[in-house]
Amino acid sequence: MQTGAGSESLAVRAADAFRAFRDGDPSGMSTLVDDVTPLLWSIARQQGVSRQGAEDVVQNAWLKLVEHAASIADPQSVLKWLITTTKRDAWTLGARSRREEPGASEDIREREPENTAPSPEAVVLAAEAGSVVWTHFAALPQRCQTLLRAIAFADRPDYAHVAEALGMPVGSIGPTRGRCLAKLRASLTADPRWELST
Amino acid sequence: MTPTPEHEFRLAAEPLDDLDAAVLAELRGLHSDADPLPGDLLDRIKFTMSVAHLEAQVAEIVSESDLAPVRGTDYDRADTVTFARDGLSVMVTIEHGESPRADVAGWVSESDVEVELRERGRTRTTSTDDDGRFTFTGVERGLASFVLRRRSEPDAPPIITPAIEL
Numbered sequence: 001m002q003t004g005a006g007s008e009s010l011a012v013r014a015a016d017a018f019r020a021f022r023d024g025d026p027s028g029m030s031t032l033v034d035d036v037t038p039l040l041w042s043i044a045r046q047q048g049v050s051r052q053g054a055e056d057v058v059q060n061a062w063l064k065l066v067e068h069a070a071s072i073a074d075p076q077s078v079l080k081w082l083i084t085t086t087k088r089d090a091w092t093l094g095a096r097s098r099r100e101e102p103g104a105s106e107d108i109r110e111r112e113p114e115n116t117a118p119s120p121e122a123v124v125l126a127a128e129a130g131s132v133v134w135t136h137f138a139a140l141p142q143r144c145q146t147l148l149r150a151i152a153f154a155d156r157p158d159y160a161h162v163a164e165a166l167g168m169p170v171g172s173i174g175p176t177r178g179r180c181l182a183k184l185r186a187s188l189t190a191d192p193r194w195e196l197s198t
Numbered sequence: 199m200t201p202t203p204e205h206e207f208r209l210a211a212e213p214l215d216d217l218d219a220a221v222l223a224e225l226r227g228l229h230s231d232a233d234p235l236p237g238d239l240l241d242r243i244k245f246t247m248s249v250a251h252l253e254a255q256v257a258e259i260v261s262e263s264d265l266a267p268v269r270g271t272d273y274d275r276a277d278t279v280t281f282a283r284d285g286l287s288v289m290v291t292i293e294h295g296e297s298p299r300a301d302v303a304g305w306v307s308e309s310d311v312e313v314e315l316r317e318r319g320r321t322r323t324t325s326t327d328d329d330g331r332f333t334f335t336g337v338e339r340g341l342a343s344f345v346l347r348r349r350s351e352p353d354a355p356p357i358i359t360p361a362i363e364l
Binding site: 033042058065131134153159176179182 | 206210211218228230240242321
């Protein structure tokens with residue numbers, strides 16, 4: 001469990017660090033960057049952009065936060081703001097590169113849906129490591145992969161917040177399991193290899 | 199057995215449990231291994247944010263000695279580094295003792311300059327003496343950058359050095 005006493009949720013920590021930053025104390029932002037960037041990286045990569053593209057998108061999201069600091073009315077919404085900015089910019093970048101290389105990524109994806117999120121190398125790596133979880137994760141619908149990969153880099157009290165920022169319906173996850181995690185759980189439970197490994 | 203929609207629906211309505219936490223932890227580990235954050239991304243984000251926040255001008259490294267590049271070319275471990283920007287130059291010498299901390303002795307080409315040391319998660323500030331000298335003792339090892347402000351021009355943008363590894 002990631003919610004021990006004294007450890008606030010990401011959203012609360014983001015709000016505190018941002019409020020202090022706006023009041024002239026930038027010291028908390030360093031920790032916030034450490035804590036939230038892996039989540040933003042996941043979201044950018046799940047939009048199908050390259051590693052280089054994801055670097056630019058994530059770095060720009062933080063930069064925009066500094067530049068637009070004065071216009072963010074509610075510090076409680078900072079985590080959501082970072083997530084939606086990252087997702088939108090990654091989506092735009094992905095759409096642009098798909099347009100510039102017609103037929104390159106989109107058509108291939110349509111034909112080989114298993115190539116959408118985990119790269120072929122990653123699947124090989126995971127298979128070598130004997131990861132049953134990876135195999136079943138890769139078989140989930142794209143939006144579920146996006147949600148669960150993001151959730152995996154957030155704290156439990158943030159799940160509903162993250163899902164909402166990603167544009168998933170209320171109840172997608174937290175406090176209940178939600179459809180995506182239920183799908184993964186059901187297919188894992190039905191896999192005898194999973195029973196053995198738990 | 200093939201999971202049925204009813205089964206999934208029931209599972210979806212249950213509260214999250216420890217097994218879910220374990221599955222998510224494994225997903226996190228798998229993604230961290232298969233698609234890790236670029237090694238210097240966090241440092242570059244922090245530096246870019248500092249520059250933007252301060253509306254600072256970034257100094258260039260004009261010379262360094264005893265350098266041993268660490269993780270790419272964005273910053274280097276060096277014993278003496280000289281930075282310059284807008285007619286201001288600053289030379290920084292890092293003394294690595296036995297302890298995990300380092301002492302920094304610096305010299306700025308002008309006097310009356312405020313020097314701020316930005317370490318991971320904290321900052322401290324000093325001023326140059328009449329000869330342009332300044333020191334910071336007991337600095338934690340790791341990435342650090344310096345922000346310089348001319349006291350005679352309080353409204354001018356500060357100058358920030360690229361991060362160096364102490």
